[in-house]
Amino acid sequence: MPERLVITKSLFSPAQSVRARCPVAQWPPEFGAVSVLKNGAPVLEARCDRQISSYSGGGMALEIAARSKGAYLLDNEAEPRVYENITAQSLFNALIAPFGFVLVHTQKPPLFEFTVRKGWTLWDAFCAYTRLLYGVIPYVSGDMVMAQPPAPGDPAELGGDIPISSIERTYDHYCPISRVFIRNEDGMYIARTDESSASARGITRTRYLIPAGEYTRVPEWDAYQRLRRGMREMLILRVTVPGHLEIKPGQGVTVRYPQLTQANLLAEQVVFLLDGKGARTVLTLKSSYYYQ
16 A cells, blocks of 8 residues: 555646555565556556665655656657658657557648657657647547547536535636737738637737747647637636546536536546545646637
8 A cells, every 4th residue: 555646647748647655565676667556447557767765764665656658759759850741640650659549530631741840759749730730739538649629528526426625716817818919921920819708808918929830831820829728727726526536637527616616627637646644636627618
C-alpha cells in the first residue's frame, strides 16, 4: 500500500503520469514499468521515468515517477522536413501510430504543404497539423488519438450522488483577449478578429499578431485559437470529491452545490490523490463552449 499516490490525467497531454511513495523491506531492483491496480483491475500502465530508493531511521522507502506510453510522443523529436500533400492519416502513420495509437478523425483534403520545424516533438508536429486542418488540438482517449473537439456526452453530476468535499470557482478577467489584428503580407495590421464574449464583459485587451510560420496560409486560425484559449482560461472550477472518481478528461460535468449550479463544464484535468488525508479526486473544470 503506498504512503502517497498521485495520478494525473490531462486533456492536452498524451501522457498520464503517476507518482508514488511506498515502504519497502529491502533495496528494490531497477523497474522498467509499473501498474496501478484497483480491486485487481489495471488503472494505469506506465513506464518508469525515475526511481529513488532511500533508507533512514524510519525504514526504507521507494519513490517512483512514471508515465503512460503517450510519453513517447513527448520525448521523441519529429524529423524536421517539409511534407507535400500530406493527409492526417499519413502523417499520423509516420509519427504516432508506431507507438500503438489509432486515429479517429474526419477525412479532409490533404494540406498542400506542411513543415515540421526543428525541435518539435512528435506530438507538437501532429498538433500543429490538426490545428491547421481541423482547427482543434487533438487529445488521447485510451489508445485513440481524437482529431476533433471533445464530445462531453452525458455529463457527470457532482453534488448529488457524487458528494463534493470542496469547491473553488475562479473568474480571471486577465486571460481573455477581446481583439486581435493580423499582419498581412505587406506588413500592415488590417485583418481583425473579435471575441464578443470578452467585449460583452467590458474586457478590452488588444493584440497585434504576426502569424506563426505554419499559419501563413490561414492566419485567422492563429488569431481565433488565441481568442478561444483566453476565454477558456477565464472560468475555472476546481472540485474535490472523496475517493477515486471514474471520469476521463474531456467528459462533461455539471456541478450542483448549495447556492451554486454550473452546467456545460468539461473536465480538463483529473488528479487522483491517496495519502494520509485519504483518497480523493481533484477535477479542473472549464467551460465546454471554448473547446470547439
